[in-house]
Amino acid sequence: MLNFYPGPSKVYPEIRTYLSDAYDEGILGAPHRGEQFVQLSRATVGLLKRKINIPEDYYIFFTSGATECWEILIQSLTKHKSYHIYNGSFGEKWFDYAKKLRPNAEGLAFDLNEPMPVEQLKIGSDTELICFTQNETSNGTQVSATSILNLHNRYRDTLIAVDATSSMAGLNLKFIKADIWFASVQKCFGLPAGLGILVCSPRAIFRAKQMAERGHYNSLVSMYEKMLNYQTTHTPNVLGIYLLRRVLEDRPFVKALDQELVDRSQNLYEFFSQFQDIQLLVENEEVRSRTVIALQATERLVDDIKKRALHHNIRLGNGYGPWLRNTFRIANFPAILDEEFEELKRFFLHYYA
Incomplete structure (x- = not known):
């Protein structure tokens, strides 16, 4: 099965070997307060900083996923309100979640074909955290490095948090331009x-x-104190951390991966531009995602394409949110091989033959 679903997506084939190694090395039953885990945690943090260009003085923590991070940041870094800038479903969900914890949270929606409107923002001095999604998985858009830099320069005194779920470890992000x-x-x-x-x-x-907020197991100050010794506040996903270490050891540096993904995304956008019945959801090239390609067609055609693809052992991503029925999405992640994309192209050429 060729898997182009935009998450969970294809895993590296080496994972099979890593899983066996984890068992043989005894990591699956290792105490999370023991030296074996501490060494694993320390090594993984070091590899993250080195392989994906995280600044040396930044701190790294392990959570259950990005959604948990929404909660951690709102409860541990805001007393009053955050400000959310979004153009898709995941950014909006983050905003909705923030309002449940801090009812004064504010937000601004912008069009998916427009850059993030930094110059139009009116964020008050009482805002403690500015939040946005760098790569919006739901509609295949991205916030450019230039927009992030402009936001950073305009609001230097306010913490900036970035959801980079569909781009971290694929694109060469400039971590220094945001706080989280x-x-x-x-x-x-x-x-x-x-x-x-x-x-x-x-x-x-x-x-x-x-703030010294300590009312939750995942309060950030508590996580920080534990991570000083490369430990966690709770029993962590030890296997996940082990697999992360192994993948990072064997992968190229992110700068090389970034160039591969940018080149391949351009090729994919050009390829799909040739079909009359399929349109690129995002018309503005400047804001198109490099890691999630969103394609639009009639509901009937989208449904037919996905069913025929599945019959040929190709899994395409469903649409999401407002674009659920009239779009499908294609992941452009590092683990997916060039030859798999060539097979995907052959399917579409055959489909329209």
Whole structure:
């Protein structure tokens, strides 16, 4: 089965070997307060910083996934309100979740064909956290490095948090331009679901210490204190962390992966532009995602394409949110091989023959 679903997506084939190694090395039953886990945690943090260009003075934490990070950040870094900028379902869900914890949270929606409207933002000085999704999985858009830089320059005194679930470990993100980044590993990391990576700047940790919120097992200040010894506040996904370490050891540096994904996405956008009955959902090239390609057609055609693809052992991604029925999505993640995309192209050429 060729898997182009945008998460959980294809895992690296080496995972089979890593799982066997984990059993043989005794990591599956290792105490999470023991030296074996501490060494694993320390090594994994070091590899994350080295392989995907996380600044040395930033802190890294392990969570259950990106959704948990929404909760951690709102409860541990805001007393009053956060401000959410979004153009798709996942950014909006983060905003909705924030309002449940902090009813004063504010948000601004923008069109999927427009860049993030940094110059139009009116964010008050009482806002403690600015939140946005760098790569919106639901509609195949992205916020450019230039927009992130402009936001960083305009609101230097406010913490900025970025959901990078569909881009971290695939694109060469400029972590220094925001205080918090987070992702789940079932996309560009090429791993099974069930592990999240939370990256925090020294400034974010300083704010967490100031708030000193300790009412939850995943309170950020408690997580920070435990991670000083490379431990977690709770029993972590030890196997997930082990697999993450092994994948990072064997993968190229993110700069090389970034170039591969950018080139391949351009090729895919050009390929799908030739079909009259299928349109690129995102018309503006500037804001198209490099890791999730969203394609639009009639509901009937979308349904037929997905069924025929599945018959040929090709799994395409469903649409999501407002685009559920009239779009399908294709993951462009590092674990998916070029030859698999060539087979995907052959399917579409045959479909329209």
